[in-house]
Amino acid sequence: MADSPREGKVARPPDFTQLIDLASEFVGGKILFATDDFFAPAENLLKRDNPSFKEHEYTEFGKWMDGWQTRRKRIPGHDWCVVQLGIQGVIRGFDVDTSYFTGDHAPRVSIQAANFEEDKQPEIPQREVRTGAAATPEEFEAISELKSDDWSCLVPMTELTPGNPASSHNYFPVTSQQRWSHIRLNIFPDGGIAHLRVYGTGQKDWTAGDPKEPLDLVTVAYGGACVGFSNAHFGHPNNLIGVGTATSMADGWETARRLDRPPILENDENGILLVPGCEWAVFRLAHPGVITQIEIDTKYFKGNSPESCKVDGCILTTQEEEDMVRQKWDLPGHKWKPLLPVTKLKPDEMHVLDSLTPELQDVITHAKFTITPDGGVSRLRLKGFPSSICLLRPREKPMMRFSVKAGFRANL
Structure with a gap:
């Protein structure tokens, strides 16, 4: 059934919305607990697609809604849920989206967060997706092991706007530099929220793991990020460094067809296509390192994959990166190493x-x-070994050092 029309002028979203959604079901985010799922389950909060509306669709419990919606509370307290992030990392901001919840949105919200090491997380029984139900005493007892009442507060109790087209996104920037693994979303006292986006950057403990095993140094799961690109008409290059394998063409980076391509195409003596232009994307690695293996996956791109590609690397300081962003990555050729x-x-x-x-x-x-x-590519993996020191070419002065925790292996 078609979505209802969305009208009105929508404000420009903040810059942090260009980052990865750490809580999305697509990267492994999941609901551990919800006090109530009467009209619609909390799992809807983590859907990757934008909220939709089906005007004439109802369930046995009431109106079908693409979000989390609790019953009208008639007992003391307020509703809340706990989310385990699919990617642990630094949170830069939230989007509490109330799309289509106009007379039944949650009037207020607060958000708390905690960080648990993977081997120190209490065992929480797997939740069943359901409607028309509230949490059982057993579920309350299990989630109490997390002591979520005491978690750090990232967003204090704040009023939400209803889900009208021009005001459904409630943005909350976060200044904390800590690494987080779980969040608790509180609504006061009840109501509905369409989607929850937890924007940030992944962060890995580089002292853990097998030092002899190469790692994907560009993946968003560890903190890699796209910091510049030439074209993203059909898909953002951040998709290239996403978690897992692509699920469709929509899950990759695809550019528009270049208008400067010749009317009749020809190859050079090496079989490479003779065309004047190209498209590019620049990525900041999650950690400085040596790349030993490159994986390029064109899955799903059958009639629109690129003819060829190349990969170059360089060393940049934070200030140099900022300068390059302003200059749209017009970086002198000698900086790049093949x-x-x-x-x-x-x-x-x-x-x-x-x-x-x-x-x-x-x-x-x-x-x-x-x-x-x-054309389009679904995934790019740059596998290698993180290094605690960056060196330029021989006879040149070391450019900069990167501090790491004690015990990190300095040599490859």
Whole structure:
């Protein structure tokens, strides 16, 4: 059934909404507990797609709603739920979306957070998605192990706007630099919320794990991020470094067809397409390191994959990155070091390729992925080893050092 029309002027969202949603079901976020799921289950909060509205659809408990909606409370207290983040990391902001909840939205909200190491999390029984029900005494007892009443407060009790088209997004910036693994969403006293977005950056404990095992240094799960791109007409390049494998073309990076492509295409003597332009995306690694293997997956891109690609790396300070963002990444060529030469790509296929420069001196902080002439790619993995010191080429002075926790392996 078609969505109802959305009218009105919508304010420009804050910059933090360009970050990854740490709580999305797509990256493994899940509801551990909810006090009540009478009209609609809390799992709807974590849906990846935008909220929808089905005007004439009802369930046996009432109006079908794409969100979490509790019954009208007739007992003391207020409703709340606990979310385990799919990606643990630093939270930069929240979006509490009340879309389509106009006469039954939650009037107030607060948000708390906690950080639990994976091996120290209390065992919480798996929840069943249901409607028309409230939490059982057994569920209340199990969730009490988390002591969520005492968690840190990131958003104090604040009034929410109803779910009208121009005012349904309630944005809350967060200044905390801590790493979080769980959040508690409180609504006062009851009502409905469509979706909850927890925007931030992943953060990994680099002292843990097998030092001999290569890691994907660009994945959003560890803190990698896209910091510049030429075109994102059909999909943002942040999708390239997403968690897991792509689920469709919509889950990748796809550009528009370049208008400067020649009327008749030709190859050079090496079989590479002769075209004047290309598209690119620049990524900040989750940790400086040496890239030893590159994976490029064109899954689902069967008639629209790029003809070829290349990968380059460089070392940039925070200030240099900020300068490059302002200059739209017009970086002098000598700054970039080749990690992967121009390489032909096949449609709908995983390409596993060795990096050109796996020596210690080739530590990088940023990578540039260039596709020719245009098209779509579902995933990019830059696997290698994190390093605690960045070095330039021989005979040059070390540019900068990166501090890490005690015990981190400084050499590869």
